[in-house]
């Protein structure tokens with residue numbers, strides 16, 4: 045029988061509830077407990093795939109092609125398990141399923157209601173995820189904050205689950221904000237008290253309260269929260285903002301949360317082994333030489349839109365003992381001749397994934413700069429397409445070469461729609477998604493990185509290199525270093541006569557882990573190191 049830890053949030057969003065859930069996963073895994081994590085998102089979209097990054101940050105893609113919340117990225121990076129598509133449940137999925145059943149007549153004349161039909165479907169998805177994962181403990185994070193209208197069915201479902209599975213098999217962790225008032229020099233507990241009151245009003249008594257704060261929390265404050273919320277004082281855990289999110293498991297373990305969970309859920313007691321994790325945090329916090337990477341994108345004012353890229357750069361930096369300083373460069377600004385200093389000063393340039401024509405010319409100009417000035421370059425999905433368009437413009441002597449995504453009537457469609465994408469009209473879940481194999485060509489940078497022929501990486505795209513231009517591009521210095529196993533799709537491309545300029549049609553950032561940097565990111569950062577040394 046799996047056990048459940050339900051993680052809810054109060055007061056405000058953006059507290060780092062996802063990181064907290066992921067960190068709980070890590071401290072349990074450190075005890076040899078098999079864990080999995082699921083996120084319940086109360087919005088009505090079926091998945092975040094159709095949402096603007098401004099709304100939602102990055103869309104994280106799983107092995108099986110599910111487009112999910114960026115918190116799933118934290119989960120995979122912290123617990124180092126590939127999660128399946130049932131790890132992200134939304135109101136949209138739950139209602140679509142229940143309404144389809146109603147249309148089939150499966151409810152045999154009943155009035156279909158939020159309770160029990162919607163709540164039952166939510167519970168079924170939680171139980172099924174637990175069972176399929178084979179986990180001893182499933183951590184379930186409820187998105188949003190307590191009090192949100194759309195979150196109510198989810199909270200009601202997790203309330204009922206304690207009755208369904210028994211008290212010793214379910215516990216509740218509530219994450220709240222402990223604000224500091226600078227004018228009176230105090231940390232305030234009232235928002236936490238109100239949030240817990242709201243939660244108790246729904247029928248959920250938290251077992252643990254984690255308070256997010258920027259200041260050290262005195263014992264008296266913890267005791268006060270405990271008194272007002274009926275939570276044991278040692279189960280009120282301050283989580284002071286740390287230098288790196290990877291420190292959170294260590295902070296929670298230090299506060300003895302692991303032992304508390306083990307006792308509360310009657311799990312077999314075991315000493316946690318967080319040695320490797322401690323070493324990782326030490327390496328992140330060590331002051332290493334700085335490397336500046338210019339990330340040229342169009343959502344740069346919102347780094348959450350590039351969460352996994354940022355983390356993958358950090359992981360690669362750790363492996364080379366360098367601190368990565370990301371310069372967030374707005375590609376539209378480059379089009380207006382602004383922001384170039386950051387590109388010129390950078391040790392490497394990265395162009396991440398993206399959609400739509402806004403800012404494309406700025407990205408092409410940045411890729412041109414990288415090629416002409418021998419600056420290490422890594423292109424991710426769109427970033428590879430940009431690299432190819434730039435080279436094609438150079439080879440053809442025409443600025444009209446383009447992707448049909450940005451100019452349908454281009455005379456040189458060097459990037460074009462994948463054949464299977466023609467005729468698709470629905471936007472949601474219809475891209476080429478999830479893990480596909482790729483064959484790497486020997487004697488290339490890609491081979492140096494992977495050191496093997498067959499690899500598997502995650503995709504999220506509709507467009508590809510147009511094979512009609514492959515010969516021309518190869519003559520111009522493009523090395524096709526990775527293809528689909530049948531040789532048909534260009535999956536990795538490189539520029540000849542350049543220290544390190546490589547693009548992948550897939551998204552390597554999703555598979556980077558703190559202790560296992562992704563080979564392409566690792567070698568890209570390695571190249572920036574080499575080039576820097578060359579300059580000295």
Ligand code: GLN
Pocket residue numbers: 396397398399400424425426427449504505506507508
């Ligand atoms: N817009 C491009 C495509 O659909 C690139 C997608 C991406 O970068 N994820 O092919």
